[in-house]
Amino acid sequence: MFDQKIYNNTPERKAFMKAYATRPEQKEKRKAYKASAKYREYWSAYRSTPEYKVYMAEYHQRYYSTSNGKTKSKANGAKPGRKEYMKSYWASPEGRAKRCHLQNQRRLSKTANGGSHTMVEWLELCGMFADCCAYCGMLKKLTRDHDVPVSRGGTDDISNILPSCSSCNSSKHDRTAAEFELQRAIP
Numbered sequence: 001m002f003d004q005k006i007y008n009n010t011p012e013r014k015a016f017m018k019a020y021a022t023r024p025e026q027k028e029k030r031k032a033y034k035a036s037a038k039y040r041e042y043w044s045a046y047r048s049t050p051e052y053k054v055y056m057a058e059y060h061q062r063y064y065s066t067s068n069g070k071t072k073s074k075a076n077g078a079k080p081g082r083k084e085y086m087k088s089y090w091a092s093p094e095g096r097a098k099r100c101h102l103q104n105q106r107r108l109s110k111t112a113n114g115g116s117h118t119m120v121e122w123l124e125l126c127g128m129f130a131d132c133c134a135y136c137g138m139l140k141k142l143t144r145d146h147d148v149p150v151s152r153g154g155t156d157d158i159s160n161i162l163p164s165c166s167s168c169n170s171s172k173h174d175r176t177a178a179e180f181e182l183q184r185a186i187p
């Protein structure tokens, strides 16, 4: 019996599709479509979906764990004047507005994800970890770290909170605790 799926995977079919897609008139069509309002609308709608955010977070994580991504992020961090530039950016009116916006977004998604915990629950949790960071184990001032990050749908419930020092917390970024541990295990 003829199976379209199998047929689509044959080298002949792939070569044909490639030739078809790279025809000059097809290229023009695609260009026109990309310049259209329909395309822009489609993308801006897609970009604001939660699925897209999760996809991008995973994509970045995948990319920055490849050797290419590692070199790139190191190169960006080490660019001369980058530190000073970022410092002055965050102190500028635009930077302040941006930070305010990001904090708002974070608060909103925290509320949207649901869950909450009390001060007593938090102190109990710190007690379980003997007031040490859950990641590096150092006795430091602890901050609330979300195991599944708020940006990836993690809730503010105590079951999703881990005590973490501020340096581990900020280097964890949008990884889950397990992903962060895994990354730390690979030097």
Ligand SMILES: [Zn+2]
Pocket (backbone or CB within 6 Å): 133, 134, 135, 136, 137, 138, 164, 165, 166, 167, 168, 169
């Ligand atoms: Zn730590």
